[in-house]
Amino acid sequence: MTADIWRYIFDAVEAPIFLHDQNYRLLLVNRAYCEEADMAEADVLGKFYWEVFPLGTGPLPGCKEMAEFGHDGVHDEFLVGTKHFLSTGYVVRGENNELRYSLHLLSDITQRKESEAKIKWFAFYDSLTELPNRRLFSDRLQQAMSSSKRTGYYGAVMYLDLDNFKPLNDTHGHGMGDMLLIEVANRLKKCVRETDTVARIGGDEFVVMLAALDVDRVESEVQASNVAEKIRISLAEPYLLGSTHDGQADAIVEHHCSASVGVVLFFNNECGQDEVLRRADVAMYKAKEAGRNRVLFYRSGD
Ligand SMILES: Nc1nc2c(ncn2[C@@H]2O[C@H](COP(=O)(O)OP(=O)(O)OP(=O)(O)O)[C@@H](O)[C@H]2O)c(=O)[nH]1
Incomplete structure (x- = not known):
């Protein structure tokens, strides 16, 4: 040739x-x-x-x-x-x-x-709210617990479940419910610092981790309580939900909703991360039982 x-x-x-x-x-x-x-x-x-x-x-x-x-x-x-x-x-x-x-x-x-980046993203993030999912939250919690062991700082986990979310879906459709979940995610992110983690771990269930609060237990509880209250108040503000189709705005729905929040402090890796989450979940259920739209801390014996 x-x-x-x-x-x-x-x-x-x-x-x-x-x-x-x-x-x-x-x-x-x-x-x-x-x-x-x-x-x-x-x-x-x-x-x-x-x-x-x-x-x-x-x-x-x-x-x-x-x-x-x-x-x-x-x-x-x-x-x-x-x-x-x-x-x-x-x-x-x-x-x-x-x-x-x-x-x-x-x-x-x-x-x-x-494609690889997308697959990785979907493995660690919730596609609706773009928040970290349960898996990424677990990683971050594990890191925070190990770090607490080194630094002696307390951290906190909050477990949030929206109150009476189902009726919104039932009355206005799943799309409207999705919009509420996205807005909840945005409000949660605004209530915490960049170093904290907000994740969606179920339908209307979210968790928040405050990684390094204080070396003093009482002071840490005060700080966690302040953030939890700020979150509760923010989520209880009215929601204006609506969408556009072909450039036309659909009817805007004003929706009122609240959240029940369970909080637990963690320190020095003293119990596993599953137990920390379980305790926060127990406290959240107590908040529901106590009438919803409230913050309750986990107490030993709960
Ligand atoms: N729109 C929407 N709804 C969802 C999604 N995932 C789960 N759900 C719905 O969320 C609802 C959650 O149910 P519950 O937490 O038991 O209902 P609730 O009315 O909030 O009840 P309480 O928590 O007892 O106040 C169910 O109706 C699910 O179908 C989602 O991604 N989008």
């Missing part, structure tokens, strides 16, 4: 390809490479490959290793703007088996990376 035909094939490959010498200077690039780099071939050749694409300050770690040890099929992942690429490198040897060039094929793996 003539060189022309090889060049034709080289340029027909959709993946960007480049070949560089032992000093990482570009010797050969295909059309896809120039398109990705947005440069003409003549302007590219002779440059260090990272001066053109991928943009960086030196050879990729895998490429360096490849040049040093002559490994084949080395992979490097890198990001250019919003695009993720996978570079697969091959060693090109001379007649005496000496290392002469490195050949790299770049694959655009942006879609795969985005």
